[in-house]
Amino acid sequence: MHSISENILSAVRIEKGFPGTKALDKVDFQLRRGEVHALLGENGAGKSTLIKCLTGAYRRDGGSILLDGVEVDPRDTFDAQRLGIGTVYQEVNLLPNLTVAENLFLGRQPRRFGMIDTGAMNRMARELLSEYELDLDVTRDLASFSVAIQQVVAIARAVDLSGKVLILDEPTASLDAHEVAMLFRIVRRLKARGLGIIFITHFLEQVYEISDRITVLRNGQLVGTRETADLDRRDLIAMMIGRELADEIHSHHASASEGRLRYRFRNYGRRGHIDPFDLDVRAGEVVGIAGLLGSGRTETAEVLFGASRADSGTAEIDGRAVDLLSPRAAIRRKFGFCPEDRKTAGIVGDLSVRENIVLALQARRGWTRPISRSEQNRLADHYIRALDIRTADREKPIKLLSGGNQQKAILARWLATEPEFLILDEPTRGIDVGAHAEIVRLIESLREKGLSLIVISSEIEELVAYSTRVIVLRDRAHVAELDGDRITAHHIVEAIAAANEGGHRDGDR
Amino acid sequence: MATAKTYLGRLLPQLIALTAIVIAISMVFPGFLNLQIQNGRLYGSLIDILNRGAPVVLLAIGMTVVIATKGIDLSVGAVMAICGAVAASLITSGHSLTETLLATLVVGILCGVWNGLLVAILDIQPIIATLVLMVAGRGIAQLITEGAILTFNHPGLIFIGSGSFAGLPMPVIIWLVFGILVALLVRQTALGMLIEAIGVNRQASTLSGVLTPVLLIAAYVLSGLCAATAGIIAAADIRGADANNAGLWLELDAILAVVVGGTSLLGGRFSIAASVLGAIIIQAINTGILLSGFPPEFNLIIKAAIIVFILVLQSPRFRTAFTFVRLPRATGKPTEREAK
Amino acid sequence: MKQKYLPLTATILIFVLSYALCVMQFPNMLSTRVIGNLLTDNAFLGITAVGMTFVILSGGIDLSVGAVIAFTGVFLAVVLEQGGMHPLVAFALVLVITTAFGALMGAIIHYLEMPAFIVTLAGMFLARGMAFVLSIDSVPIKHPFYATLKGFYYKLPGGGRITLIGGLMLLVFAVGIVIAHRTRFGTNVYALGGGAATAQLMGVPVARTTMGIYALSGLLAGLSGIVFSLYTSAGYSLAAVGVELDAITAVVIGGTLLTGGSGFVAGTLVGILIQGLIQTYITFDGTLSSWWTKILIGLLLFAFILLQKGIIRLTRAERQHA
């Protein structure tokens, strides 16, 4: 019963090339009124590029765009917004130095006598956010809120802007289940109002939960569009990666480790960031860290790595007291740390993939002992192959890689240092199913090699899969520890929920 | 071989600009390309350009590294004045040439350490941190010379300014050696890459274990050292330390040289060779103006026009517009003019 | 109080403290004369610093303002004395020219993706060069209208005066504050400073805003040039050398980050007053040699920055302990 005329947005033979890459090769795409359309594909398939072409953020090389059957040509994102296309781009794309309200209403602030009516703007902002169960001080700078809250604000802004089409490029990557559920409620409401919604994600459960149709891209080409109901998971994955995925993430957790105790943190903490905690990590152990957004997971990781200085407690490695008060000190002890915010703390954008991969190793060796170019090439090629980093070549500036591939390159940076203690903060965020499985496998194999790992993830299933122990955080304190058979999704959720009994969340931490 | 090719490719715009300017000047002034041997050294306008450009070349070498770390060093002109004054006062008070030179270089290094500490440890914005020394430094230089031009007659020190070696004026030899040493230092070790990493993303570099504060300080120290050398040359050239005018506004010329050399003021990728070429281009413009015989009130306008022209030719937009002669709207990136 | 008002508060605090210290040493510094002078003498610097604040907030820099001031003065002197134009017409004309000049630099910065530092440096050469071409001599302006304008002032008890140009500076600051915080343009300026690429994705008209910012800076530099020509009754091509650095310093002392995106127009006013205070103090002291003057200015600049950092850090730490 869907006819062509029901298409609210259609893109015909969109082409886009970058030097060395054909990011989009004559891609067709149709979005119907009142549907949620999942746009899927591996990292670097061209999803974000397609979005950016549709919204005028990139100039497309060819093809045409029809909105409501009329050919349009948004020249920039402002144009697209005027046409009623609201977009959340990949990575948080708001301005940290503006207030929440200003971010929400940038470019369309309510005015009185030509002046911005700040009072009205703040009121509207509060109203808008109340739909998302957020009660923030909207006059504070966005930067003072957690990544997750920023993400919700970005979504709220896009939804508010979308008169006809809403585009969400991996909006749920840094959200927890609660926020995802809330987002989906809003998406359903918009859908009922007849909007077309494009949804990009790597979480297949979410695809099946919310989407009506699925379009898959691979290597910049259209693989096909299907009704979600008619496409089972295996076929979908096959469409995405062009082959069958060998084995999906196994859901039984790894057996408890017998390795010797290597890392001992006592009363470790930093005032105002994370309450003092005790932590023991054995060789060959993966300690998963679970908790709600802003519960202090990232802060735990940063304190352990010395990225933020611990102001209480002691650290011991193999029974000897050590100080880990700077990243360098930690790296000297064979620590590694993949930060959560890869754009500001991870990638070194203008440098090549090769240089990004060798950076930590080189830093540890010191500047007087340069890694020879051929060795650099070997390392880079090795990890590009091993982690399947999709890049035209190793000399491409890393900022030009797709988000997921950047993440893999940073992982490679640490693997190259052959660490013994690896802290991964959301390592699978924004990574496609195939790569996701690979990273989970990688974590397991690192553990088997005797490494100690700490992994932070918002995906509880994933934590269950590889953790030998799970620590649950609440309000910047370690509140529960699960091991052995108690590591199940159910127990983790329960521990978090117990923590969250009060149900307060104001984001104003 | 492939690297030699990319290397040349990197320098191509600067080489083209320089050639164009040289051709333009020799059309206005035919004797421009003449070179002859006189008093045992090469003599001619081309040599003058290399020779007169020495201070800016040296400053640009240090400035390149500082800019690569996303910094800027406004104090180099003042440091030149300080170091010239120190050298002159030491040599006139009877110290040996070696002592004088070493002490002067140490003073330059101290200036760099000061700037570096402000930037790396106190976390003051580079432009302001170095402004402090820019303002106070000239005062310090004048304090040393008491406002006068401190002249000296030490033949060894004078030789640095106007002597020659292997047919080339000493200043040219010095900056050639300096440039090659610094280029080797940053490219044959890992320094270059680490500095670029800091300039692009200081936080990520620190998290990767790069010793950011030390490298930042080192960059300003190098800049101080270059400025000290430039200061010695400038003083030796006129056989006196002119605290009031030595290096005055040269920091702007040095920054300009770095930018003409294609290094971004936003930090990251840098090329010493390109900056040296940039400095030579600027000196060629200056010398060309002097040779042209226009009245001096036109100097600035001519300079501005030529620089704008070169920069427009180099601008990424202009270049893409030329390589993709197709629709100009089919350019590659979104506006990646990240303002930070 | 919000975190972001900290630098501003710190600056104001420092100003008040140091003024008190000065008055303790030289009671005369409390006279209305000194206060009036502080406004009048810094009027042209203040006006151009407002423009500079916008430029720096957007993450840019404008090195051309000093040269534009000189150009404006020479242009006015030449058209008034040799062209016989009425000053008001000349003012309008020169403001159009400097605004267009600023907008042109903005356009080059945006469309050719060239760094502001260099574009405006070339702009500085060009503007000063144009001033030289118009006249290398300093040209006195004897138009009676100038005398009329200078006749407007408000006499304070104790011999001080709030002059027309001092008042104009305060007005420009007031308007600047309104533009920065109460208009879409103002928010867009902050947005650019927060990240041009992000701002672009969020639909900020980057081209228009960039041109607007530099046009505003050009306009205010022109206005500042008019004020300067009123102040000195002359046009001189070597005037206002290095004013751009003074303006940048004032902006930064006022708590604005050079990386853009954070700061206040009001802070710049305090920055200007602090600089003026330093100078007044040095003159009152009157024992410093030329070089000690420079060294002291540098050291005081350093001390202010350090104090500001210290206050901010202390307050932050306290907050975390609370």
Next chain:
Amino acid sequence: ADLVVGFSQIGSESGWRAAETTLTKQQAEQRGVDLKFADAQQKQENQIKAIRSFIAQGVNAILLAPVVATGWDEVLQEAKDAEIPVILLDRTVDASDDLYLTAVTSDLVHEGSVAGKWLVDTVAGKDCNVVELQGTTGSSPAIDRKKGFEEALAGHDNLKIIRSQTGDFTRTKGKEVMESFLKAENGGKNICALYAHNDDMAVGAIQAIKEAGLKPGTDILVVSIDAVPDIFQAMATGEANATVELTPNMAGPAFDALDAYLKDGKEPPKWIQTESKLYTQADDPMKVYEEKKGLGY
């Protein structure tokens, strides 16, 4: 001290200026005057600020070495209203002369013409191509010294200024510009004389001439203005030919006039002109050098 005098100095851009400052301070000390010194860092606005501060402070008199001739009416009027006499040093201003007590200056145009006249007399009718090193573009000494020199040359068709560029009053630029003059004029063979607006540029140029293999003072005549110590050394070795003195002791006559005025109410003449004395190699340059050495040049 019972007499407080404010002194607004331009800055310290040259040795000559430093000497003027030194001498002014010396003179004040000798007379027991409390001198309030303000350095304007070459900026007129700073000078105006300084004068206003002096007025606010209530000094007894003000010495002003104006950076530029124009733009002083208002602030001088303020001083007059406050009944503080102002004495101008080394340059006059473009304001009505009842606004200041007197001006102690040399005549910049006259200096240029003294130099020009010396050259005219020295070449004695022979053809001579002159190159000129100007001061900072737009500064009044540059404009006036050029004008005076050209006036002296007028009517002597044997003398021709073939090249004229700015050397910014500095040695470095003087040397650099002279180098280009030499290259542009056939290795210097076309040049018979150099006229520099100050001695510092001449000193730089002399080095350039020597490095080009020519003999300054012989192959190329060198005449300049200021009479700073270093040029006398050059004259002693025959490398420079003549210089016109601009005395840095402007404060002496100024204080004399001020004393007379304050004590007896005696109005000094509006212009106290200092001598523009010509020194040549015949004037025992080493002796003059020794005399001037200690003056803080």
